[in-house]
Amino acid sequence: MEFVIRRVRIDDERPLMDIGIEAGRIVEIAEAIPAIGGEEIDAGGRAALPGFIEPHLHLEKAFLHRRLPARSGTLEEAIRVTGILKAKQEREDVLERSRRVLDMAVKNGTTLVRAHPDVDPIQGLVGVETAVQLRDEYHDLLDLQIVAFPQEGILKTAGVEDLMEEALDMGADVVGGCPYNEMSWDDTMAHIDRVFDIAAKHGRPIDMHVDFADDTRDRRFASARYIAEKTIATGYRGRVALGHVTSLGALEPDEAKPVIELLREADIHIVTLPATDVYLGGRGDTAKPRRGLTPVRALHAAGVNVAYSSNNIRNAFTPFGKADPLQIGNLLAHLVQFGTPEHQGEILKMGTENAARVVGVSEDYGLAVGKQADIVILDTFSVADALLDLPARSWVLKRGRVTVVTTVESRICRGCGRTHTPTASGSTRS
Structure with missing residues (x-):
């Protein structure tokens, strides 16, 4: 298998799924894909939508x-x-x-x-x-x-x-x-x-x-x-x-x-x-x-x-x-x-x-076997929360290839006793 996405939420009424991708297309969706992917992502339960x-x-x-x-x-x-x-x-x-x-x-x-x-x-x-x-x-x-x-x-x-x-x-x-x-x-x-x-x-x-x-x-x-x-x-x-x-x-x-x-x-x-x-x-x-x-x-x-x-x-x-x-x-x-x-x-x-x-x-679109692997994995754990959370796009795939990786770190500091110095990007370093 060229690419496997592990433990992703594509339907809030179903268990977490694995998605197998070959030649830019979704070839398998199952609770567990035994094949090892040439490249893999562990979505960690995050929600996915078609691009x-x-x-x-x-x-x-x-x-x-x-x-x-x-x-x-x-x-x-x-x-x-x-x-x-x-x-x-x-x-x-x-x-x-x-x-x-x-x-x-x-x-x-x-x-x-x-x-x-x-x-x-x-x-x-x-x-x-x-x-x-x-x-x-x-x-x-x-x-x-x-x-x-x-x-x-x-x-x-x-x-x-x-x-x-x-x-x-x-x-x-x-x-x-x-x-x-x-x-x-x-x-x-x-x-x-x-x-x-x-x-x-x-x-x-x-x-x-x-x-x-x-x-x-x-x-x-x-x-x-x-x-x-x-x-x-x-x-x-x-x-x-x-x-x-x-x-x-x-x-x-x-x-x-x-x-x-x-x-x-x-x-x-x-x-x-x-x-x-x-x-x-x-x-x-x-x-x-x-x-x-x-x-x-x-x-x-x-x-x-x-x-x-x-x-x-x-x-x-x-x-x-x-x-x-x-x-x-x-x-x-x-x-x-x-x-x-x-x-x-x-x-x-x-x-x-x-x-x-x-x-x-439409014929080539969606999270289903046979469709083009255009996928966005959201930094939220329920599909239904996508509009509510407006989450970061943790991974984006176009034709089965990762095009975007987003990592967000945010911390509430309450009496932590650390010094927080703004960095050039506007975030803080402690």
């Missing part, structure tokens, strides 16, 4: 928060500020900031990222070019999918469609969309039609930013129904993901229900982005401010596949974040009031199994 998945990250926009700080915190300001900064994008700087995000993600147990670089005349294809380079550079640490994302619209901005085609030829995996960033509802529908045409031409899945608003008074921010109908008509069920979809949460339940049913029928994946959506949403409300989220509870209850992601890391859209899916999951659980043990389990699924469906890797 986390971030289905919606903007790498090239990360860590811009101090270069031109936002002042009002609105979506309009974030778009304006980011537009100014992305016009100045330089390849090496984009690579450095993107690596910071990916390093954070790897250390936090993420084994797959779907990146959404802008494709437009403002920054050209630098986001795609750098993502393609990083996909190769980080191959042993995580998988990187690339979306050709037309942030500035397709009809509104000349040359974007050609750039999207070029991005796909360069190696982008997914066709993106931003239909609300057009001048009219007719153009929003035409934008969606173009996205489906490009995707069908190249045989690629679709992942769009849609309905990113507090309400649906402007039809450009009420496109989910049209997209669902288009998905069904074109035979694209299961291959379309939508990020944000916040305006759907402003509808009364009777208004939202038929749209949600269509999303379920079309097997569309919804990716909620709570750190961004709550930060930017509801700012114009002087009373009873909206939370600015897609209706996660209603979507989940209806059987729609819901996942979550970090979206932006430290920029005008989201001034916080460290690419930690457990942190975002904990935030989401609070916001949608998913606090029961069963609901906490569903949140964990949203960052793992559900996210795997979004990015199309």
Whole structure:
């Protein structure tokens, strides 16, 4: 056996298990594997999950928060500020900031990222070019999918469609969309039609930013129904993901229900982005401010596949974040009031199994025999405590190879009589 993980908790209702790994895949799960591994880890009863998945990250926009700080915190300001900064994008700087995000993600147990670089005349294809380079550079640490994302619209901005085609030829995996960033509802529908045409031409899945608003008074921010109908008509069920979809949460339940049913029928994946959506949403409300989220509870209850992601890391859209899916999951659980043990389990699924469906890797994903050995072992002893403890990621494995080892030492000192000297890292030495 190439690799054996000993005494790991994969299910709180079952005994501790050993996991055997060969050629990057799980080949055996048993209470005791007699074979000796070429390499072994003793998890000591710690809990394990399949590697986390971030289905919606903007790498090239990360860590811009101090270069031109936002002042009002609105979506309009974030778009304006980011537009100014992305016009100045330089390849090496984009690579450095993107690596910071990916390093954070790897250390936090993420084994797959779907990146959404802008494709437009403002920054050209630098986001795609750098993502393609990083996909190769980080191959042993995580998988990187690339979306050709037309942030500035397709009809509104000349040359974007050609750039999207070029991005796909360069190696982008997914066709993106931003239909609300057009001048009219007719153009929003035409934008969606173009996205489906490009995707069908190249045989690629679709992942769009849609309905990113507090309400649906402007039809450009009420496109989910049209997209669902288009998905069904074109035979694209299961291959379309939508990020944000916040305006759907402003509808009364009777208004939202038929749209949600269509999303379920079309097997569309919804990716909620709570750190961004709550930060930017509801700012114009002087009373009873909206939370600015897609209706996660209603979507989940209806059987729609819901996942979550970090979206932006430290920029005008989201001034916080460290690419930690457990942190975002904990935030989401609070916001949608998913606090029961069963609901906490569903949140964990949203960052793992559900996210795997979004990015199309379900068949090869999970803690089961035959699956790819992408595993995160947490420094906690119950799977159910993952969202509560936000524990260190003791070990992370990608395709059966250890990529991260984290050791945490913390000591309560009460009358110990020792001298404690801060070290350069900020910890103490005694």
